[in-house]
Amino acid sequence: MEIQKTIRKGSVIFSSYEKGSAIKKIIGLPREDILLELKTSKLKGRGGAGFPVSTKWMLTAAAIEDEKYIVCNADEGEPGTFKDRVLLTEYTELALEGMIIGGYTIGAKKGIIYLRGEYEYLMKPLQKKIEEYKNENLLGKSILGNEEFDFDISIFLGHGSYVCGEETALIESLEGHRGEARNRPPYPVNQGFMNKPTAVNNVETLATIPHIITKGAEWFAQFGTDKSSGTKLLSISGDCEKPGVYELPWGTTIKEVLELAGAKNTKAVQVGGASGICLNKTQFDRKLGYEDAGTGGSIIIFDESRDMLQVLKNFMEFFVEESCGQCTPCRIGNVKLLEGVKMIENGDFTFRYLEKLKELAGTMQVASKCGLGQSSPNPFLSILENFKDEILNSVPGGNYER
Amino acid sequence: MLIEEKSSLVREIEEFVKLYGKKRSSLLPILHELQNKYRYISDFAQQEIARQLGIHPVEVYGVISFYSFLNTEPKGRNLVRICQSVTCDMHGKENIVKAIERELGVEIGGTTKDNKFTVEYANCLGLCDQGPAMAVNDRVYFNLTPEKAVKILNEAK
Ligand SMILES: Cc1cc2nc3c(=O)[nH]c(=O)nc-3n(C[C@H](O)[C@H](O)[C@H](O)COP(=O)(O)O)c2cc1C
Ligand code: SF4
Ligand code: FES
Numbered sequence: 001m002e003i004q005k006t007i008r009k010g011s012v013i014f015s016s017y018e019k020g021s022a023i024k025k026i027i028g029l030p031r032e033d034i035l036l037e038l039k040t041s042k043l044k045g046r047g048g049a050g051f052p053v054s055t056k057w058m059l060t061a062a063a064i065e066d067e068k069y070i071v072c073n074a075d076e077g078e079p080g081t082f083k084d085r086v087l088l089t090e091y092t093e094l095a096l097e098g099m100i101i102g103g104y105t106i107g108a109k110k111g112i113i114y115l116r117g118e119y120e121y122l123m124k125p126l127q128k129k130i131e132e133y134k135n136e137n138l139l140g141k142s143i144l145g146n147e148e149f150d151f152d153i154s155i156f157l158g159h160g161s162y163v164c165g166e167e168t169a170l171i172e173s174l175e176g177h178r179g180e181a182r183n184r185p186p187y188p189v190n191q192g193f194m195n196k197p198t199a200v201n202n203v204e205t206l207a208t209i210p211h212i213i214t215k216g217a218e219w220f221a222q223f224g225t226d227k228s229s230g231t232k233l234l235s236i237s238g239d240c241e242k243p244g245v246y247e248l249p250w251g252t253t254i255k256e257v258l259e260l261a262g263a264k265n266t267k268a269v270q271v272g273g274a275s276g277i278c279l280n281k282t283q284f285d286r287k288l289g290y291e292d293a294g295t296g297g298s299i300i301i302f303d304e305s306r307d308m309l310q311v312l313k314n315f316m317e318f319f320v321e322e323s324c325g326q327c328t329p330c331r332i333g334n335v336k337l338l339e340g341v342k343m344i345e346n347g348d349f350t351f352r353y354l355e356k357l358k359e360l361a362g363t364m365q366v367a368s369k370c371g372l373g374q375s376s377p378n379p380f381l382s383i384l385e386n387f388k389d390e391i392l393n394s395v396p397g398g399n400y401e402r
Numbered sequence: 403m404l405i406e407e408k409s410s411l412v413r414e415i416e417e418f419v420k421l422y423g424k425k426r427s428s429l430l431p432i433l434h435e436l437q438n439k440y441r442y443i444s445d446f447a448q449q450e451i452a453r454q455l456g457i458h459p460v461e462v463y464g465v466i467s468f469y470s471f472l473n474t475e476p477k478g479r480n481l482v483r484i485c486q487s488v489t490c491d492m493h494g495k496e497n498i499v500k501a502i503e504r505e506l507g508v509e510i511g512g513t514t515k516d517n518k519f520t521v522e523y524a525n526c527l528g529l530c531d532q533g534p535a536m537a538v539n540d541r542v543y544f545n546l547t548p549e550k551a552v553k554i555l556n557e558a559k
Contacts, residue, residue, distance in 0.1 A: 079487040079526035117471050118527050120540040157434060159469035162525065176429035178468035194427075235530065237489040243531035274488070300488060300530075314488045318525060324468075 010247025011223055012211050012231045013204070019093050020138050022210035023100055027144045031061060034105045038209070040217035042229040047073055047202030048296035049371070056199055059189040060106040063197035068108040071193065071200045072099050075116045075158055075165035078273035079318060080298035083233040084203040086245045088122050091207055092129045096153065098206025100139065101213060103151040106199055111153040114170050117160045126155055162322040166370050167200040169324065180326045181370035204233055204297070224250035228289035236261045238301035254284040257299060265303045268387065273298035274315040275375035277382040308387040312379055313341045319376040330373025333364040337380050344391060354384070403446055412450055419454050429455060429465060433472055442476040478513040480558045483524035483537045490533035498534050501548030502555065519555065
């Protein structure tokens, strides 16, 4: 692969790390100690939903079953997100060791990496790394001589479906089915892969854990804010001079992000990928964090030259394509929202109908079965609200050239 | 399909079932192998996989139709997938698509007459900081210009 390597700066994930050091430290420790450390760190899931890692692992650890699984969610399909690719390419050790620590803590003997099909080129290097870990007894039987700890990692390839990043759809896919989200409860921590307790975690979440183990929960929690501890990898793209992956503490403002990335004449920032929200200039003081502008890490920057209606159309086309079609609010709702966007494009809309569509969007947020349909109205609502002067108020209301 | 072709396909599927195990969760890995080799999964292959895994053929078809990387009709020898998601779109995807369409004489979604290329849109390939991006089979290319994209395709076998 000719993907360029840059020197990466950051205080947690990109800080220095000695291969295997976290594994050496945990082997022999009571699992309660590891769970307590994670609890103190207040680490929350980096895949989007922000569920506390210690709680997820505690629930999986508490389930009484001889077979359990830990899954590394490497399905990274959210448009505008690429940080997991960087982690898997350049920081493979961290992701693998996060899984090993997870296996030890919850009592799983098997870890599975669900790798999106678009990243098939990462299969070989990942497998090579896994072999290397086996040869060094960091994976396999009796890890580092501990006879009670066997753990293996396998890779499962996705086949081009965004919704398979949703954890229950991912499990369906692993079991050989269509990637259709399950009803909850039961939650994967109780009945996941093969109906066994399963912890599904994002690549970045897992990659953070070895640092917390070696450097301590307090060290970790000094970064970020009270409710959002630590740092976040941001995938920055769009209109800026220096796009790429940045590691920044939670609590950083949009304005600061724009400065770092060398963005000029910025009109809009989409936070959280296609399913996130779009902010306008008056909102650039907002802070990244679970308590304010939450994000799985995608930041897309738009300058004054961009047509926000076209941006919205691109997002809605994506959701229409990727909805699994299982539930009505999402299957029909996304089509209706896209139709609405096209009506605006053709200058063929009424404000009354747009109000109806906004109501529909609200219904989708509460009535859809999984996160896809619950969050796909986000760009629709936020773009029409935050850019209404551009999109709705500066047009004559009849056909016009765009 | 010739009888010999059928029986060799049956044997091949037997090998994959042995490799991955006779269980439902082997279905996607087996489909992946066949898709990679034949660039589609024929009716006969679907029935044979179903028989060997002990599931209904409709189940196999249902799975294939769900995943965009699996298909029941043959495609060209090289699958070209151009990212249509937002940042690649902002950075000139349209020009890349036009150039490829002109050069190969095929519209997006189609296959060239000599069966060498199928050209499609893809959703975000995870290379948004280096768009426009495209994938040719399992390789990815980025920072494309129309000229560069065409050159890459000209070098494909
Ligand atoms: C449509 C959809 C797609 C998702 N895609 C991903 C993904 O690609 N990677 C990921 O880690 N989480 C994804 N998630 C979130 C997962 O369902 C799950 O919350 C996450 O993997 C849990 O890991 P974490 O707690 O470490 O964040 C997605 C959710 C939805 C609704
Ligand atoms: S919300 Fe959409 S993607 Fe999720 S289950 Fe319903 S139809 Fe499928
Ligand atoms: S938008 Fe094209 S690779 Fe992400």
